[in-house]
Amino acid sequence: MIPPLTGQLLAWYHKNARELPWRFTFDPYAILVSEVMLQQTRVDTVIPYYSRWMNRFPDVKSLAHASEDEVLRAWEGLGYYSRARNLHRAAQLIVQMHNGIIPASAETLKQLPGIGAYTAAAVASIAFREDELAVDANIRRVASRLFDLPDPLGSPALDTAARSALLVQMPPENAGDFNQALMELGACICLPRQPLCSSCPVQALCLAYRNGTTSERPVKPGKPAIPHFQVTAAVIWQEGKVLLAKRPASGLLGGMWEFPGGKIQPGETRQQALAREIVEELDTEILVGEQIGVFKHAYTHYKVTLYAYHCRLDGKQPIALAAQEIRWITPAELEQYPMGKIDRMISQKIQ
DNA sequence: GATTCGTGGCT
DNA sequence: TAGCCAAGAAT
Incomplete structure (x- = not known):
């Protein structure tokens, strides 16, 4: 019945x-x-x-x-x-x-x-x-x-x-x-x-x-406040190619490719933060050049404002310390690499 | 049990 | 505008 x-x-x-x-x-x-x-x-x-x-x-x-x-x-x-x-x-x-x-x-x-x-x-x-x-x-x-x-x-x-x-x-x-x-x-x-x-x-x-x-109905639980971070990213050029890094398999955007960078800490300029992050992640020095753009994005648990810069190496060849892998690729190859929203926007802007 | 995972559309 | 929400799963 x-x-x-x-x-x-x-x-x-x-x-x-x-x-x-x-x-x-x-x-x-x-x-x-x-x-x-x-x-x-x-x-x-x-x-x-x-x-x-x-x-x-x-x-x-x-x-x-x-x-x-x-x-x-x-x-x-x-x-x-x-x-x-x-x-x-x-x-x-x-x-x-x-x-x-x-x-x-x-x-x-x-x-x-x-x-x-x-x-x-x-x-x-x-x-x-x-x-x-x-x-x-x-x-x-x-x-x-x-x-x-x-x-x-x-x-x-x-x-x-x-x-x-x-x-x-x-x-x-x-x-x-x-x-x-x-x-x-x-x-x-x-x-x-x-x-x-x-x-x-x-x-x-x-x-x-x-x-x-x-x-x-339904009764909804309270939600915590969403933090907002200021972050940087480097488009590092070498002989017409740019450096891409593959993110760790776990965590945010796991396995996706990105332009390296990271959070700006209190007291740092954007350029200082970017240079520091590149030392930490790639074990090399860079020169930070012209700004590419400012990108705002909201993830599930926080918001970011990202400042992207054209950069070039000022040291030895980079080593993948924080990434699964790093690669030098031509701008035309960018579309083959899976990326999150912000990095895709940067990719399109440097075409 | 509480957190952490993307992004886009809607109000 | 800023927040809400969406055919959840893994840790």
């Missing part, structure tokens, strides 16, 4: 579901790619990346055999680059350990790098019709309102309450549609701000609506 909430939700979904590219396939690899790209990322942002990706890496094997730079370059602009490196590793593990076949169970999927509870459940339910509830930010918000749950976002209590309330509603052998219907409702109707309750297919069953607490 299908509960009323589920019946109305699925009927609404089948009539109103957006025609997203990954909804025209049952290919588990395609579903997996879409789910990883959609982590913390809007549908409209993902669509062009997804299409290019499936064209470039159409199956697990082609992804497994690609280079890390190729993979990161295809991901450039999507952010959270560990997703790309983990998906790359997952593809290699699937080839090596699963004979190139994507595991069908959430439990096995979750063992792969970059696949957590949500993505494992989403792929298992959508691609393999397993009975798995996939709780994402949309479903968390929808459940918080539907059942008027007082626990704050991020608390285990909210997820426990949401899961237990939703599991009894989940239709057997159709968890994929159930999950997607809830997410679709969250993305299109049950919006974070100013939800479209008058268009909601389950308004009559919504406890927050009945209790007048919709705007208070």
Whole structure:
């Protein structure tokens, strides 16, 4: 027997579901790619990346055999680059350990790098019709309102309450549609701000609506202040080439290439800071020349204002102390190297 | 349990 | 404008 909430939700979904590219396939690899790209990322942002990706890496094997730079370059602009490196590793593990076949169970999927509870459940339910509830930010918000749950976002209590309330509603052998219907409702109707309750297919069953607490659900935790750093970057020229450094594999922009530099410390001029950073990172001296530009950017946890300068060596050849690798490349080659937003802007400015 | 991971669009 | 938020995972 299908509960009323589920019946109305699925009927609404089948009539109103957006025609997203990954909804025209049952290919588990395609579903997996879409789910990883959609982590913390809007549908409209993902669509062009997804299409290019499936064209470039159409199956697990082609992804497994690609280079890390190729993979990161295809991901450039999507952010959270560990997703790309983990998906790359997952593809290699699937080839090596699963004979190139994507595991069908959430439990096995979750063992792969970059696949957590949500993505494992989403792929298992959508691609393999397993009975798995996939709780994402949309479903968390929808459940918080539907059942008027007082626990704050991020608390285990909210997820426990949401899961237990939703599991009894989940239709057997159709968890994929159930999950997607809830997410679709969250993305299109049950919006974070100013939800479209008058268009909601389950308004009559919504406890927050009945209790007048919709705007208070979900309860949000307080957020810390965002620091703002002044940083520098050096475009070091030598015989018509510029120096690029590959960032460490872990941490911010892991594995991406950049122009070396770093934070300005109290009492330092920008030029002094840059020269110091180059000694620390590359074990050599530079002459700081003309300013290329000022670039402002906001990361998740801090903001930066970056000052970039043309520079040239005033010492021995650099050594990669802080980077995985350094390379001298021509300006024309810059486009081949995966970079974060700021370094891409610098690259384009020196063309 | 708390932090750390990008970027772009929207208000 | 500055902050909010997005189909989360790893540490």
